[in-house]
Amino acid sequence: MSSHFNESVVKFSETTLSRYSKFSVFLVLEPPSVLCNSLFVFYLIKDRNLRLAIHHHAILALLIVSLLTNLIEIPRILHYLRTGSVGTHSSISCLLWQWLDYLFYGQANLLMLWASFERHILVFHGYLVSTSRGRLLIHYLPLLFIVFYLIFFYIIVIFFHSCEKQFDFTSPLCGQPCFTQYPVISLYDLFAHSWLPTFFITLFSVALVIRVINRKRPVARQDIPWRKHRRMILQLLSISTLYFSCMGPYTLIQVIDSLIGLPSTAAYIKNVYLFYVYWLLTLLLPYVCIGCLPEVTNKIRRQVKNWNNRENMIMPTSLT
Template identity: 35%
Template sequence: MIVMLIIGLMIELVDIPFHLNFLHHGIVQPSIPFICILWWFMDLGLYNGFTIIMAWSSFHRYLFIFHDRLFLQGKKRFVFHYLPLIILLLYILIFYIYVIIFPPCKNTFDYTLPVCNDYPCYLDNVILGIWDSIVNGILPTFIICIFSVTILIRVYHQKRRLVNQRNQWRQQRKMMFQLISSSILYLIPNIPLSLLILAHLCGLPEDVGVDPQLYFDYLCYFVVILYPLVCLSFVSEVRKKIPWRRLFLLRQPRQNATVTVQKTHEQIVH
């Protein structure tokens, strides 16, 4: 969760301001390759990294709910908790530093389009392009979907068996809600986007579905923006203090009118 929050913060601090700057000027400013490379790294590399870490988080949450004994011993905790995360972070950094910052081809930058056309040259490479689209994008999305549904079904079926173990049931239910809420937030824009990308890889003409793909691309920013709120909603101390009705329904707090009775001079005399 912390790693995803850090990645999301980096995207919010760089990627989104670059988009706003482009919408304001109508062109990438300043129009230099460094800005495009940085933008590509944030938009492609970090967002796909966010997806990969979320997929691992779904699998990790599954293990933590149904195989919690794996995390009781120090060695197993390192193997199943820390080591995969370290490997994934190193993979994300090494892969995207290589294909974006030190690419095996020559990049072309279009400063008149958002994200400098958002098409690094490595995407034309058969191996690197398909690997990035499927392994780093489509596959993690479906992993998130599969494990979210699996956890939901297993927790539902175990509800009867854990009736007498209320503490364990509450813990499982809380972790399930955390995963499901964050997964739904992610999957709403990314499942249609992944299906469109997969269809294009399978032969669908590139000009088909361009507008929907653009809309879903922009909706993906809401995943990064709203994810901290989802995490915050499960912190019990904070959740109790947040006026959720006012936040979502935009209701103003009621103010009881105070009526002050003022007696006239004649009433006081009588």
């Protein structure tokens, strides 16, 4: 994931036991996570009502990023944790891994940031997206900007930046991208795509709860369909709680490390364990969505129930 870590600390601290403990956790979580993730993406796209509901779009984009991470990056990480080496020892493979990792990490942060901000618009200022022009300007264009801006940003800084590209095949991501050696670009990447999103995701989520409590008081009560928005609010709070639980400690320790440095114990925890929290987040996200996307979960349950009923109807006939 997007990180600026001390590779010598990783090599010195990483042990076979620490690698295999993370390998075991990821290996257990990945198959059901990929299955759930695929089903959520499939039904959110297939079902017309779910597809047209704009409050699902940011979460759908986040689930797509999560699915791509679990399908592309997690197998690479599992191979590294099992063997202590990257799978393919080539420059282009390392560049692609670095680009995809930084891209998915940045998109997940900014999409989650936009989802937490957009909930305020959808709940309290729904009239802004009540027209086609409003939905285009306020809803669709920000999502498209996040996706394409990060694609081109990381293409430029990873593939075309005029820095000396060196790879370490015994480190995750083959080491750091060379652009992280330049303080201006590196700090911009950290601030814009990691630190500020984590801070504002927390701020917007807490502010949403406070605004809902204040608006539901009898004195401030307005004509807002709270039952309609209840699921939308709970959906955001469930995912943002998972996000902050995983990314909050890592972001905080990153900031401290950049400002004043870390003692050896904290550096060990950061580089050996917290470095992997984004991948853990993408594996846990589909499990959280089981509870916060009941529209999709209920459709999956009905489909499974229909399959079971068909099997029960066919079996007695075949036996007869």
